[in-house]
Amino acid sequence: MTDSLQTTPTTELLTDDPTWWRQAAVYQIYPRSFADSNGDGIGDLPGITAKVPYLTALGVDAVWLSPFYPSALADGGYDVDDYRDVDPKIGTLAQFDEMITALHGAGIKVIVDLVPNHSSDRHVWFQEALAAPAGSPARARYIFRDGLGEDGELPPSDWTSIFGGPAWTRVADGQWYLHSFASEQPDWDWDNEEVRDDFLTTLRFWSDRGVDGFRVDVAHGLAKSLPEALPSKAELDALPKADGDHPVWDRDEVHEIYATWREVFDSYDPPRTAVAEAWVEPSRRARYASAEGLGQAFNFDLLEADFDATAFHDIITYNLKAADESGSSTTWVFSNHDVVRHPTRYGLPPLAGREIKQGAEWLLAGGDASEVDAERGLRRARAASLFMLGLPGSAYVYQGEELGLPEVGDIPESQRQDPAFFRNPGVDVGRDGCRVPLPWERTGESFGFGPGPAHLPQPTWFRDFSVEAEEGDPTSTLSLYRAALAARRELQTDETLTWEAVADTGAVAGAEPQVLHFSRPGGWHVVCNFGPTPVAMPTGEVLVASGPLGDAGEGPGNGADAVLPGETAVWLRA
Known part of the structure; x- marks a missing residue:
């Protein structure tokens, strides 16, 4: 530095x-x-x-x-x-x-x-659901189904949870509830207006306490559309996940939820921000990151x-x-x-x-x-x-x-x-x-x-x-x-990046594919040697390096004979 x-x-x-x-x-x-x-x-x-x-x-x-x-x-x-x-x-x-x-x-x-995809099984609303009868408003906040078999003794489907084991757990009166993760994590039913309104209250609660933003867990899982006759696990796994119509994951309707969240975020000055944890196809990430949705x-x-x-x-x-x-x-x-x-x-x-x-x-x-x-x-x-x-x-x-x-x-x-x-x-x-x-x-x-x-x-x-x-x-x-991080804060201007030709990096013959070099506004450059062997390094003022640098002899030179060792990155100012 x-x-x-x-x-x-x-x-x-x-x-x-x-x-x-x-x-x-x-x-x-x-x-x-x-x-x-x-x-x-x-x-x-x-x-x-x-x-x-x-x-x-x-x-x-x-x-x-x-x-x-x-x-x-x-x-x-x-x-x-x-x-x-x-x-x-x-x-x-x-x-x-x-x-x-x-x-x-x-x-x-x-x-x-x-x-927002699921609560704890100790949440007051889930405890109310367990105490309430099938078909009650309390159960409508979660996803309950009758079982299969002569007496409903079989789960509604053979789905497995993300953590392994069945995705359905039976309660005392014989119904089953869906949990995409552990059995202690029952999934909310986001078609329920009480659920939607309560989360808006939660967003305001923390925003009012000064929170600047939210990281949204399992952001692609909230909206679900489960048919009466559920597909088997094999059928569910075979369904495409990039068309917005999967019964469980990354449905287009989820963005209607986030549009209402955005109204809450934008009611604050400055607006609150959010970032989605959405394990979706890369082409599907943009809607979560839109200005009308979570933003990132x-x-x-x-x-x-x-x-x-x-x-x-x-x-x-x-x-x-x-x-x-x-x-x-x-x-x-x-x-x-x-x-x-x-x-x-x-x-x-x-x-x-x-x-x-x-x-x-x-x-x-x-x-x-x-x-x-x-x-x-x-x-x-x-x-x-x-x-x-x-x-x-x-x-x-x-x-x-x-x-x-x-x-x-x-x-x-x-x-x-x-x-x-x-x-x-x-x-x-x-x-x-x-x-x-x-x-x-x-x-x-x-x-x-x-x-x-x-x-x-x-x-x-x-x-x-x-x-x-x-x-x-x-x-x-x-x-x-x-x-x-100090250099990043000092140097950053706009969000552009320009890839530099590998030849401009001065890489030694045969080493070009292992080197990446880009420049940022303000005349600073980032070069990384991903390979195991040293390469020639552009001249310039060394700002930060991930490891020791060297020259044709010894020492940390960054002149005409400077080399960038293998598996090492450097920031330079031209």
């Missing part, structure tokens, strides 16, 4: 520009695993508030909080008992307000997770891609074009609370299929750390992240990513918590490995996460990835992220 760039982010309150989210760097906090203030092993809101100086120094524009609502934790908080309260284990509404005040005071916006939608394409120049080029080109056509901005993400962390994915030996599948295969095989080339995985992750942070659009950073934290693959079965593991033994090992609480210090029972042990076991090597261990090291991943 040169002296001409800010090395620490501004603490001025972000402007009320309604487009603040278009190129924001958003830090995802999984509250239960971020920071524990009271020693009960679970992260909490006061813990987040205490770490605002850390987030400020990191240089993020916003935080996204995964669910903090009252919950039995059947699915890590995505089974919500009450959408307008805080889980007592995590804090109180007053502490939520204190956290918002602290974050806003540091110039950091706040996005909260909203889970996650694209997980880089998350699913190999560390490969051609794949990155094609994905970036497609998504920037799609964002331009929709009028939104795209999003970029490599890790989150649902997938194997990318330093581990990138360190695994090549397997058929995508990187995300490699991680799943590795976990199912026991998560043996000896199978991971940790040095190479981290080197690639640093390069990919620096390359991504230079792109136009929103960048999402998952907690611990800025530390280069790998996946914890060897959690004992007795200590696992994810329902996917228990419902799919031998098929799905679950997501606990990316949700292990953060290490803040080199020592302590939970490496500074809290005064006592953490709710998931932390390996001893976590100490080497702690904030304390990386804080003063200029070569650490934490220092890289801080430098990149």
